[in-house]
Amino acid sequence: MDVSQPDERSIRLVIADDHTLFRQGIRELLGGVPGLDVLAEGATGDEAIALTAQFRPDLLLLDVEMPGPGPRAVLRRVAQINPHTRIVILTMHEESVLVHELLKRGAAAYLVKTIACDELVAALRSVCRDQSSVLLRISRGTFEGLDQARPETNPLSAREHEVLCLAAEALSNTEIAHRxxxxxxxxxxxxxxxxxxxxxxxxxxxxxKAAAARLLPAIDDDDQPSRHPPPAVLT
Incomplete structure (x- = not known):
């Protein structure tokens, strides 16, 4: 692949994926690319959040199926910790509803793991170069399903929708208030x-009723707060 043209400043990134061999392979691949600086790697949603807080990277390369908080929760927390960190989803999962939800929640790119190495590098550089764009590398079938994945008009205010989403995650009124x-x-x-x-x-x-009207995102177990202490940060 052609990776001979580095950007003017190095792109600082963190990798989060629970498959050790894949994660280490991506780190080795990207670590040898001029203009890319891999700061650390993590294997859980908690580690993705902790590493963002520690390093405040330009990019977080995120899998969608890991132990701990799921991708929706990670997107929310990263935006709170460092809004300048752009999140690139790299996954085997490409359901239309999931793609639509994560892009709506702020993901800068959604890439499937069948992507070629040079395409991945180009995508990472493009995301940092043009922060107004969203990149997709998904199948045509998934792309065509994005229109059907759009929720109907939401009668709820933004705050009401946020409260109901948290209620759907089984949070109590006290927990919602605290959050x-x-x-x-x-x-x-x-x-x-x-x-x-x-x-x-x-x-x-x-x-x-909100779920039937497609006003709520699908709730995964991974989006529930972790009941275990955050694991040690991997660097």
């Missing part, structure tokens, strides 16, 4: 408004 830095009474008021807008009679009914 959003608002009062528990405010959470209850938002839920009351949500019930009225969706014609729901309970939290479970609201979640069910």
């Amino acid at each position: 959003l830095f608002i009062a528990e009474g405010t959470v209850k008021r938002h839920l009351t408004n949500i019930y009225a807008k969706l014609g729901a009679v309970s939290r479970i009914d609201a979640i069910r």
Whole structure:
């Protein structure tokens, strides 16, 4: 592959993937490319977040299926920690709904692991060079399914939608209040408004109706907060 043209400044990146052999292979590959500086690697969602906080890289190369917080939670936390870190999804999974959700949540690129080495390097450089663009390297079938993956018009406000998403993750009112830095009474008021807008009679009914209307992202177990202490950072 042609990697002979480095950028003016090195692109600092972190790799997060729970498959050790693949992760180490990517690190070795990218570490030898002029203009790319691999700072560290991690194997869990917790490590991806911790490494972002520690190094504040230009790029986070992220798998979508790892232990700990899932990609949606990682995207949210990375945006809070360092909004300048751009996230490039590199995965074997390319379901249309997942692609749409992660791009909507701020991923700068969505690439499948069948991508060629030179294409990966070009994509990483392009993401840093043009921060207004979004890169896709997915199958035609997945691309054609993106329109169907778009949710219907959302009657909820941005804050109400955020509260309902957290409720769908099985967080209590107290936990939601803590996560959003608002009062528990405010959470209850938002839920009351949500019930009225969706014609729901309970939290479970609201979640069910929102899911049926495609107002909620699919919830994976990986998106639940880790119940274990964060593992040691790999560098």
